[in-house]
Amino acid sequence: MKLIKNNLSEKLIINKYFKKLNLKKRGTFNFENDGAYLDLNNKNYKLTVTTDSISEDIDFLSNDDPTSIAQKITTVNLSDIFAMGALPHSYLLNLHLPNHINENWLNSFSHRLKKIQSKYGFYLLGGDLSKSNKLIVSSTFFGFIKKKLEIYQNKFNLNDDILITGNIGESKIGLEILKKKLLSNTNLKQYFIKKYLYPRPCKLGPLIAHHVNSMKDISDGLIGDLTDMLNDKYGALINVNKIPLSVKTKKILNIKKNYRIENLINAGDDYGLIIISNQKNRNKILSIANKNNIRISCIGKIINEKGIHFDSYLDIKNIKKFDHFC
Amino acid sequence: MKLIKNNLSEKLIINKYFKKLNLKKRGTFNFENDGAYLDLNNKNYKLTVTTDSISEDIDFLSNDDPTSIAQKITTVNLSDIFAMGALPHSYLLNLHLPNHINENWLNSFSHRLKKIQSKYGFYLLGGDLSKSNKLIVSSTFFGFIKKKLEIYQNKFNLNDDILITGNIGESKIGLEILKKKLLSNTNLKQYFIKKYLYPRPCKLGPLIAHHVNSMKDISDGLIGDLTDMLNDKYGALINVNKIPLSVKTKKILNIKKNYRIENLINAGDDYGLIIISNQKNRNKILSIANKNNIRISCIGKIINEKGIHFDSYLDIKNIKKFDHFC
Numbered sequence: 280m281k282l283i284k285n286n287l288s289e290k291l292i293i294n295k296y297f298k299k300l301n302l303k304k305r306g307t308f309n310f311e312n313d314g315a316y317l318d319l320n321n322k323n324y325k326l327t328v329t330t331d332s333i334s335e336d337i338d339f340l341s342n343d344d345p346t347s348i349a350q351k352i353t354t355v356n357l358s359d360i361f362a363m364g365a366l367p368h369s370y371l372l373n374l375h376l377p378n379h380i381n382e383n384w385l386n387s388f389s390h391r392l393k394k395i396q397s398k399y400g401f402y403l404l405g406g407d408l409s410k411s412n413k414l415i416v417s418s419t420f421f422g423f424i425k426k427k428l429e430i431y432q433n434k435f436n437l438n439d440d441i442l443i444t445g446n447i448g449e450s451k452i453g454l455e456i457l458k459k460k461l462l463s464n465t466n467l468k469q470y471f472i473k474k475y476l477y478p479r480p481c482k483l484g485p486l487i488a489h490h491v492n493s494m495k496d497i498s499d500g501l502i503g504d505l506t507d508m509l510n511d512k513y514g515a516l517i518n519v520n521k522i523p524l525s526v527k528t529k530k531i532l533n534i535k536k537n538y539r540i541e542n543l544i545n546a547g548d549d550y551g552l553i554i555i556s557n558q559k560n561r562n563k564i565l566s567i568a569n570k571n572n573i574r575i576s577c578i579g580k581i582i583n584e585k586g587i588h589f590d591s592y593l594d595i596k597n598i599k600k601f602d603h604f605c
Numbered sequence: 606m607k608l609i610k611n612n613l614s615e616k617l618i619i620n621k622y623f624k625k626l627n628l629k630k631r632g633t634f635n636f637e638n639d640g641a642y643l644d645l646n647n648k649n650y651k652l653t654v655t656t657d658s659i660s661e662d663i664d665f666l667s668n669d670d671p672t673s674i675a676q677k678i679t680t681v682n683l684s685d686i687f688a689m690g691a692l693p694h695s696y697l698l699n700l701h702l703p704n705h706i707n708e709n710w711l712n713s714f715s716h717r718l719k720k721i722q723s724k725y726g727f728y729l730l731g732g733d734l735s736k737s738n739k740l741i742v743s744s745t746f747f748g749f750i751k752k753k754l755e756i757y758q759n760k761f762n763l764n765d766d767i768l769i770t771g772n773i774g775e776s777k778i779g780l781e782i783l784k785k786k787l788l789s790n791t792n793l794k795q796y797f798i799k800k801y802l803y804p805r806p807c808k809l810g811p812l813i814a815h816h817v818n819s820m821k822d823i824s825d826g827l828i829g830d831l832t833d834m835l836n837d838k839y840g841a842l843i844n845v846n847k848i849p850l851s852v853k854t855k856k857i858l859n860i861k862k863n864y865r866i867e868n869l870i871n872a873g874d875d876y877g878l879i880i881i882s883n884q885k886n887r888n889k890i891l892s893i894a895n896k897n898n899i900r901i902s903c904i905g906k907i908i909n910e911k912g913i914h915f916d917s918y919l920d921i922k923n924i925k926k927f928d929h930f931c
Contacts, residue, residue: 306651312758313685313821314655316750319645325632326652329640330697330733330745337736359639371656373699373743407656410663412739417699419656419745424642432638495639 287382289408295382296389297372300396300403304369307404315405317369317421324423326368329359332417335377341414345384347476348416349391356420357399358480358496358550364430364488365422367401372418375411399482428488433510435492435555439581441515442564444481444573445551446525447501448543449474461538463531470527478550483573490560490567495553500545502587504553514586517579519593541594555581613708615734621708622715623698626722626729630695633730641731643695643747650749652694655685658743661703667740671710673802674742675717682746683725684806684822684876690756690814691748693727698744701737725808754814759836761818761881765907767841768890770807770899771877772851773827774869775800787864789857796853804876809899816886816893821879826871828913830879835913843905845917867919881907 293310301307306316319326333351335341353370360367396402404421453475455461456468463471484494497504501522505515522544524532532538554575556564561577568575582588619636627633632642645652659677661667679696686693722728730747779801781787782794789797810820823830827848831841848870850858858864880901882890887903894901908914 308757312689312756313824314653314689314691316689316755317652317654318752319652322648326643326645327640328643328697328730330699330731332699332701332733332735332743334701334735334737363638363640363642365640371654371745373656373658375658375660375741404654405656407658407743409658409660409741411660411741413737415701415735415737415741417658417733417743419697426644429642430638431634498639 287380287385292385292408296385297403297406300389300392302402304402304404307402310405317404321423323426325426327360327363327365327422327424328419329356329363330417330419331355331359332415334415335413343476345388346391348414349388349395350477352416352418353392353395354478354480354550355498356418358498358552360420360422361480361482361484362430362494362496362552363422363424364428364485364491364494365424366485367399368421368423369402369404370418370420371404372406372416374406374408375413375415376408377410377412377414380414424485424488430488430491430494432493432495432508435513435581436557437513437581437583438558439492439555440558440561440577441505441517441579441581442554442556442561442575442577443497443501443523443551444483444554444568444575445549446523446528446574447549447551448528448546449525450478450548450550451475451543451546452528452531454548461531461535467527467530475548478548480550481552481573483568483571483575484552486567486571487554487564490563491554491556493555497549497551497553498547500547501549501553502545505587508553508555509585509587511585513581514584514588515579516582516588516590519589519591521576521578523574523576523578544593613706618711618734622711623729623732626715626718628728630728630730633728636731643730647749649752651752653686653689653691653748653750654745655682655689656743656745657681657685658741660741661739669802671714672717674740675714675721676803678742678744679718679721680804680806680876681824682744684824684878686746686748687806687808687810688756688820688822688878689748689750690754690811690817690820691750692811693725694747694749695728695730696744696746697730698732698742700732700734701739701741702734703737703740706740750811750814756814756817756820758819758821758834761839761907762883763839763907763909764884765818765881766884766887766903767831767843767905767907768880768882768901768903769823769827769849769877770809770880770894770901771875772849772854772900773875773877774854774872775851776804776874776876777801777869777872778854778857780874787857787861793853793856801874804874806876807878807899809894809897809901810878812893812897813880813890816889817880817882819881823875823877823879824873826873827875827879828871831913834879834881835911837911839907839909840911841905841913842908843913843915845915845919847902847904849900849902849904870919
């Protein structure tokens with residue numbers, strides 16, 4: 280039996296905290312094999328795969344609540360699955376655990392995973408545990424998409440709509456409040472901190488997949504991710520007034536005069552979707568979003584002139600791009 | 606563009622060193638999407654999945670050659686794929702890179718991956734880069750197995766043969782030479798160090814899959830892995846003289862009188878296979894192994910008495926089990 284210094288064995292961790300997440304699916308071998316299998320058994324679907332990691336001191340702080348870390352690792356991956364127009368199916372977890380991780384931590388972490396699994400309908404297929412001096416959580420997610428569906432992040436046409444879901448910048452405001460770079464009253468404070476600690480993926484992707492040309496989740500900021508999507512052929516014209524901000528964010532912008540929309544359009548961890556689609560599909564997409572109570576905004580269109588352009592002046596030259604890798 | 610301190614951008618790393626590994630397969634989107642897909646398109650096969658990580662100071666040293674790290678991360682995963690009776694198809698890489706990783710390192714690492722890919726026939730499906738203070742490499746491997754094949758690691762019967770492939774303990778001797786716990790002459794030294802730095806997976810698994818009851822790769826040592834396989838119902842009787850040792854290992858045991866087989870049967874990182882199969886299939890399995898130039902040895906059988914028993918005295922009570930997690 281494998282022991283780590285605080286007397287938690289690998290077997291105990293797996294049996295007590297993670298076996299409940301495999302939902303007794305046959306292909307998991309109840310975590311008693313080194314591998315697992317996926318029996319797709321459906322000729323109309325193919326399997327999507329995405330993998331993402333989050334690390335202590337980069338994507339979260341060491342004393343962040345384990346429920347927040349569980350929420351983040353699933354959201355970063357689920358939002359990629361949804362952006363591909365897929366539905367989540369199962370996932371693998373690679374946990375690199377420092378010595379201070381104890382049973383309370385594992386209990387909260389796995390309990391939150393179970394809750395998220397139930398919400399979106401997927402299960403834990405397997406994983407790997409190792410020791411580390413910093414906490415790193417990697418995950419690989421599997422999803423299903425219709426056989427013929429293939430959503431590139433950079434294939435679209437002139438005059439296509441640019442739409443985004445959700446609100447921009449709330450997670451960034453939460454992080455700046457936590458870092459004490461931004462002060463606020465107690466109510467607003469709790470609201471924004473929750474947005475940062477518990478980001479949600481946008482499940483609209485698979486519902487509109489047949490009506491879009493490209494989709495991507497906003498993980499590195501609206502401008503950063505839109506720049507990634509724009510190929511060498513086209514640019515984007517953004518209608519600044521249409522960039523969606525919550526009432527509470529507008530309140531912050533009103534109170535803090537040196538804090539402006541420029542600070543928010545390149546903030547990371549929004550996890551809404553950027554959707555690029557033919558104008559003729561606009562009403563269909565808006566209506567599906569509305570039926571599902573998902574805020575959606577048409578913020579601009581694809582133009583000939585390369586780069587990102589705004590219909591009113593924004594002082595963006597001094598904005599540093601959000602960067603997970605820096 | 607994302608920059609790390611030594612001026613290597615994420616895009617440069619992907620474009621220059623990793624794009625060549627995707628073999629332009631359609632489902633990889635040439636690494637321009639956040640996700641990928643696998644189009645299985647074969648109703649006779651299912652998809653196997655396994656994931657494993659290796660970490661600096663646990664599985665390798667920070668100044669180990671990048672070609673050795675590439676060999677290790679592929680071998681730990683490929684040997685799981687082969688143990689499931691599957692053939693490798695593709696893989697994902699999660700790289701957690703410290704600042705000292707430079708272009709020379711990436712060049713050697715990716716070049717070795719390319720070589721291993723060509724040897725076994727698989728491609729890079731995608732991955733994820735992040736910064737870290739220690740080097741950690743995680744990988745998820747996909748393989749194909751026949752739809753009806755399902756090899757549990759712990760399902761077998763009384764009197765079944767226990768066979769293993771390859772030689773035992775060479776990697777351990779290499780590590781002890783590197784750590785200067787064991788001294789040897791130059792020729793033997795280089796031989797064993799290479800065994801430790803460049804372990805090879807055993808490809809026999811899929812060739813004999815229909816004739817076995819259980820299979821597992823030897824990653825945590827012969828005794829450790831066999832103990833994992835034995836369920837509560839049965840035990841194993843091992844014929845000590847049949848445990849396969851190379852001529853060079855026997856030389857070491859002859860020279861170093863305080864160094865005995867007990868030091869080797871629980872050494873990690875052998876990466877041969879433990880095979881448990883009905884006696885009536887023995888000749889078939891041995892003949893397939895011989896045809897493929899793979900050393901195979903029948904070292905014992907499944908007995909009623911629980912635990913691992915030896916047909917001659919071994920002083921194993923003081924042997925510490927090899928442990929990746931400690």
